[in-house]
Amino acid sequence: MIFEIDNIELYFKNKRILNGIYLKAETGKVTSLLGSNGSGKSCLLNIAFGTLNAKYSHTRIDHKPLLRPLYATQLAAFLPQYNFTPNHAKVKSLFKLFNIKWIDFTTEFTEFKIYKNKSINTLSGGERRIIEIYLILKKDAKIILLDEPFNGVAPLYIKKLQTLITEEKQYKAIVLTDHRYAEVIAVSDTIYLIKNGCSKLIENLSELEDYNYLSNKQLQHDLN
Numbered sequence: 038m039i040f041e042i043d044n045i046e047l048y049f050k051n052k053r054i055l056n057g058i059y060l061k062a063e064t065g066k067v068t069s070l071l072g073s074n075g076s077g078k079s080c081l082l083n084i085a086f087g088t089l090n091a092k093y094s095h096t097r098i099d100h101k102p103l104l105r106p107l108y109a110t111q112l113a114a115f116l117p118q119y120n121f122t123p124n125h126a127k128v129k130s131l132f133k134l135f136n137i138k139w140i141d142f143t144t145e146f147t148e149f150k151i152y153k154n155k156s157i158n159t160l161s162g163g164e165r166r167i168i169e170i171y172l173i174l175k176k177d178a179k180i181i182l183l184d185e186p187f188n189g190v191a192p193l194y195i196k197k198l199q200t201l202i203t204e205e206k207q208y209k210a211i212v213l214t215d216h217r218y219a220e221v222i223a224v225s226d227t228i229y230l231i232k233n234g235c236s237k238l239i240e241n242l243s244e245l246e247d248y249n250y251l252s253n254k255q256l257q258h259d260l261n
Contacts, residue, residue, distance in 0.1 A: 118152035
């Protein structure tokens with residue numbers, strides 16, 4: 038499946054946030070968005086999902102126009118920056134709701150076995166985030182949008198989530214953004230930089246320094 042969105046214009050109180058955006062994601066690849074804080078990355082994901090209306094936008098699935106919001110098609114799942122799970126929901130109930138096997142999750146994340154009968158809001162912020170990411174990634178959807186999936190997650194679990202993302206991309210088109218650019222780059226097949234309201238396809242990682250997203254030699258230092 039190929040998901041594309043272009044011609045996006047977004048304004049907040051007459052201030053232009055996005056203009057001339059193009060984004061393409063496809064099954065078998067992780068497509069990532071990088072950009073400074075306030076560049077519009079989260080806005081772009083919300084526009085793609087259909088929960089934020091842009092002045093203009095054009096969405097296509099397999100080159101055919103999508104004439105209704107993506108969320109209404111049941112093709113996509115979206116992980117927002119905020120917690121989407123109800124505070125007092127039992128962990129086991131959430132897995133039943135998403136029709137995802139608890140045993141599969143605890144095989145990968147054995148430390149979470151003790152939380153099966155707990156309310157989700159009794160977990161730490163990082164632990165809750167891991168469960169929410171897992172539920173979204175494993176959901177029966179063809180397009181997965183992840184907004185800041187690594188935020189607040191311990192490095193050990195980030196490695197596990199990266200492995201999970203790599204496994205799930207075989208069946209899904211995954212789009213993600215996170216300020217932890219090194220972790221993003223490690224799982225990315227395609228990278229777009231959002232700068233001055235436009236999207237730039239990054240064909241060589243050195244361009245991230247050329248466009249002043251990273252300082253000189255910062256990329257080499259952080260990836261080594």
